[in-house]
Amino acid sequence: MQELGDIEKQPHKKVKKNEIPLEFTILATHNFARASIMRLPHGEVQTPVYMPVGTKGAMKGVTYSEMDDLGCKLLLANTYHLAYKPGGDLLEKVGGLHKFVNWKHNILTDSGGFQMVSLSQLSEVTEEGVTFESPYDNSTMHLRPEDSIHTQNQIGADIIMALDDVVRTTTVGPRMQEASERTTRWLDRDIEAHKRKHDQNLFPIVQGGIDPKLREQSLNDLIQREANGYAIGGLAGGEDKVDFWKTVAQCTAKLPVNKPRYLMGVGYPVDVVVCSCLGVDMFDCVFSTRTARFGTAFTDNGFLKLKNKEAANVFEPIQKGCQCQACKSYTQSYLHYLIARKEVACHLISIHNLNYLLQLMLNLRQSIIDGKLIEFTNGFLQNWFKNEGQIPQWIIEALEYAGIPVKQL
Ligand SMILES: [Zn+2]
Structure with a gap:
């Protein structure tokens, strides 16, 4: 081999x-x-x-x-x-x-x-x-x-x-x-x-x-x-x-x-x-980079709209612990400011979103290897839908079919 x-x-x-x-x-x-x-x-x-x-x-x-x-x-x-x-x-x-x-x-x-x-x-x-x-x-x-x-x-x-x-x-x-x-x-x-x-x-x-x-x-x-x-x-x-x-x-x-x-x-x-x-x-x-061009970043807690004026006062990275160039170097506040200079912000948020998805897949994959897919999936959904208050029914049904019981929020 x-x-x-x-x-x-x-x-x-x-x-x-x-x-x-x-x-x-x-x-x-x-x-x-x-x-x-x-x-x-x-x-x-x-x-x-x-x-x-x-x-x-x-x-x-x-x-x-x-x-x-x-x-x-x-x-x-x-x-x-x-x-x-x-x-x-x-x-x-x-x-x-x-x-x-x-x-x-x-x-x-x-x-x-x-x-x-x-x-x-x-x-x-x-x-x-x-x-x-x-x-x-x-x-x-x-x-x-x-x-x-x-x-x-x-x-x-x-x-x-x-x-x-x-x-x-x-x-x-x-x-x-x-x-x-x-x-x-x-x-x-x-x-x-x-x-x-x-x-x-x-x-x-x-x-x-x-x-x-x-x-x-x-x-x-x-x-x-x-x-x-x-x-x-x-x-x-x-x-x-x-x-x-x-x-x-x-x-x-x-x-x-x-x-x-x-x-x-x-x-x-x-x-x-x-x-x-x-x-x-x-x-x-193309969603990860297309949405980045509109200032939207992926986080564990769902989508973060960096265009919103609230971001101007957040002096933390898009996602704590993310090892991408954008998160290691810049705050949400700075990225919010950069959005006016479209290309730079688009570049940084695209990198973050791609890194987010690539890491998400690696973590999911590792959880299958470790026999922990149920825990991983539940943890992901709890975080992703935290702000929305509930996990959509179709997700619960699909995962149940896949042998993954999901706890509603
Ligand atoms: Zn990042």
Whole structure:
């Protein structure tokens, strides 16, 4: 077995042909929850893990070297932005995104589909692919499964995503069924187009909205394709929280135990804790840095709005004991003052929020290993909802299902 130290000595490790570029080892469990090690071409990742999102190949407000300092081992980059600039051809020429941005750890790229639909005013989906109006200029662009995979092969991330037919989570009826079934047909084209199976892992995305029958069908179809890991898509789109957790639970119960599961677009601290308990291993969300841009920081007691004038008189860090650059150096009062100079404050609060989530995952993971997930989860919820006075019912139900009795406040 290769030790972590060996991987760090050879960060740009080449994986031999015919070797699976992902090894997933479960160290401890609590019912559905797992603490694992995911070994990828650019080193080990401890899961459950939160993946920061690096839009356009650079974190908004945070540099790659700062991400490294925070202990991040896997981050997400957006194919759509990279394909536009600097472009897949250039990235291929320089040897991929890792080399281009000097990131020695792992990268996951999305398929570009979601960005495309969310950014575009007009998009049209046919069996062939998606046609949409570019948000950069007035040109029309086409994205087929083959195009997405080709660009992701050029970028060279350790994990790449299948192109799915994206519809709003709350969509019902024939359109949802069509999207779910088309996602499976596109997956077969993705697999066919994938030219780097020896060093890039293609994750299919389970679809089906909040309809248990469609989810079941999608799960069956995708599991048959025997991928190295699976993503759960189509959630965190404004659906009811009960539908949300039940759909996550349905997916984690059915997906292969020995492969990582990635819940897309979920990164709100409470959701991340609950879904880790339900058996999810990977999360991503732009929320931590987006909310930082509006002056909101994560703390053990919930969200702290540094814009509020009360912060001007608090001469303590955002979170006592936090080891991030913002908390080690500055008071809430100073950060409140800095918010007028947007970029600096955004940078510091982003670092804090990313550090908060990365640490939250490490602590949760350690509690699974120590057999203390019940205590950890209760402690987290008691603190998080202290100011609100009660823990929402859906959380209590979801955790009870996961074998974690929760004490109401
Ligand atoms: Zn901090």
